[in-house]
Amino acid sequence: MTQEFKDKNYWALILGGSSGLGLATAKTLAKHGMNICIVHRNSRAKEAEIASEFEEIKAEGVAFKAFNTDAFKAEKRQQVISELKALFGPNGSLRTLVHSVAKGNLKPMWSEDKPMLKNDDFSLTINAMAISLYDWTKAIFEADLFSEDARIISFTSEGNTKAWKNYAAVSAAKVTLEAISRNIALEFAPFGIRANCIQAGVTDTASLRMIPGSEKLKAHSLLRNPFARLTQPEDVANAVYLLSKDEARWINGCVIPVDGGEHIS
Numbered sequence: 001m002t003q004e005f006k007d008k009n010y011w012a013l014i015l016g017g018s019s020g021l022g023l024a025t026a027k028t029l030a031k032h033g034m035n036i037c038i039v040h041r042n043s044r045a046k047e048a049e050i051a052s053e054f055e056e057i058k059a060e061g062v063a064f065k066a067f068n069t070d071a072f073k074a075e076k077r078q079q080v081i082s083e084l085k086a087l088f089g090p091n092g093s094l095r096t097l098v099h100s101v102a103k104g105n106l107k108p109m110w111s112e113d114k115p116m117l118k119n120d121d122f123s124l125t126i127n128a129m130a131i132s133l134y135d136w137t138k139a140i141f142e143a144d145l146f147s148e149d150a151r152i153i154s155f156t157s158e159g160n161t162k163a164w165k166n167y168a169a170v171s172a173a174k175v176t177l178e179a180i181s182r183n184i185a186l187e188f189a190p191f192g193i194r195a196n197c198i199q200a201g202v203t204d205t206a207s208l209r210m211i212p213g214s215e216k217l218k219a220h221s222l223l224r225n226p227f228a229r230l231t232q233p234e235d236v237a238n239a240v241y242l243l244s245k246d247e248a249r250w251i252n253g254c255v256i257p258v259d260g261g262e263h264i265s
Helices: 020-031 044-058 074-088 119-142 168-187 214-224 233-244
Strands: 010-015 035-040 064-068 093-099 146-156 193-200 255-258
Touching (some): 010 020, 010 074, 010 119, 020 233, 035 044, 064 074, 074 093, 074 119, 119 146, 119 168, 146 168, 146 233, 233 255
Parallel strands (some): 010 093, 035 064, 093 146, 146 193, 193 255
């Protein structure tokens, strides 16, 4: 496997990188020589399992750093960035920022026997799954950690245009995420920063399984996907790798489906 990022002292910062799409992305970028920093939030009960996954990344021979902290608190964010600045040294830089945050409310708008969505539920979800992309981008930019040719990549879903039960707050967050990404693509382009969203197909992750009715969603996706299979985390990770390459520098401000053609039927 070609390690085109090796010896360039490039780093990838992955927000939400301890499972699912984020973890798969970390592993793929590491295989290609990218140093990895993961910001995640997990309980002590999962520490051993996560540590085992992180060892696979370290085994690729890249530098690695993980922070088990609250990515949405300004003081925690600044602490991470300060440590990264010291870790990068004078020659290191952040090539790729990946936003893989899954923290939101999956409540119905109306129910007779279940808690219903409230204003605060929308605010929490949109802040975590969308606005935090801007918070991190701005903080990293102000710390002068981005490389001269940097890539910002976030994950959206088909829920950006389709209505799924119990998905209203997350759907609103995805639309907001895409709007923020487009404006980052526009306003930070003069500084060599590109921003794109990947619209992943239905992927069997822990986040998907939290959605009520996810089994039906998976079954429906198998029927409509041209390849008759679900999207795998590695499919999405490979797309992040491609967008991180030099040859992808002219891709900016896009929402790119990575679903095997699932969205066309």
